[in-house]
Amino acid sequence: MNELTLIVTELEQVFKRMNTDKLTELTTTLLESQRIFVTGEGRSGLMAKAFAMRLMHLGATVYVVGETTTPALTEADTLIALSGSGETKATLWAAQQAELLGSTGVAITANNDSSLAKVAQLVLHVPSATKHRNQGELESVQPLGSLFDQSVHLLLDAICLIYANKIEGAQEQAIHNHSNLE
Numbered sequence: 001m002n003e004l005t006l007i008v009t010e011l012e013q014v015f016k017r018m019n020t021d022k023l024t025e026l027t028t029t030l031l032e033s034q035r036i037f038v039t040g041e042g043r044s045g046l047m048a049k050a051f052a053m054r055l056m057h058l059g060a061t062v063y064v065v066g067e068t069t070t071p072a073l074t075e076a077d078t079l080i081a082l083s084g085s086g087e088t089k090a091t092l093w094a095a096q097q098a099e100l101l102g103s104t105g106v107a108i109t110a111n112n113d114s115s116l117a118k119v120a121q122l123v124l125h126v127p128s129a130t131k132h133r134n135q136g137e138l139e140s141v142q143p144l145g146s147l148f149d150q151s152v153h154l155l156l157d158a159i160c161l162i163y164a165n166k167i168e169g170a171q172e173q174a175i176h177n178h179s180n181l182e
């Protein structure tokens with residue numbers, strides 16, 4: 001098997017083990033939310049930013065935690081926290097703040113028993129390998145949390161597709177909102 005086939009096979013193993021109803025549930029939460037905030041550290045943060053950009057194209061009001069123009073979180077908002085381990089301090093702290101503020105907290109994590117999963121109202125469990133290679137995690141030939149990052153990226157794209165299918169003229173909207181300064 002070549003490397004590309006290995007990666008695709010690993011991704012299939014993750015998706016086979018997932019509860020895909022959660023994707024629709026999460027999309028409904030996003031559509032009902034006034035504003036969407038995303039957070040995550042390192043590679044998880046990069047996946048969060050990619051998701052934020054796609055949602056912006058689809059017309060959502062979306063912010064990345066920690067960016068200069070990100071306003072205060074309120075109870076009308078949803079915070080999506082991405083963390084393979086579910087224990088990264090900055091991500092967990094933001095999720096705890098969301099709980100205190102009465103916002104809707106969503107965790108996307110490989111660890112259903114993590115502190116992040118416990119604090120969130122909605123958990124999207126991604127049963128992949130993480131950088132820690134904890135007991136019970138799927139095996140992966142890829143280093144660190146690559147399998148988690150890839151899985152999350154595709155899952156979030158599936159959510160964008162469900163989201164797009166629920167709004168009128170999604171493609172036109174996305175073209176309209178796409179940067180014209182590049």
Ligand SMILES: O=C([C@H](O)CO)[C@H](O)[C@H](O)COP(=O)(O)O
Binds near residue numbers: 042086087091144
């Ligand atoms: O950047 C990351 C990677 O493992 C290093 O290559 C992680 O995304 C970052 O460390 C955050 O970890 P998690 O919160 O457990 O996703």
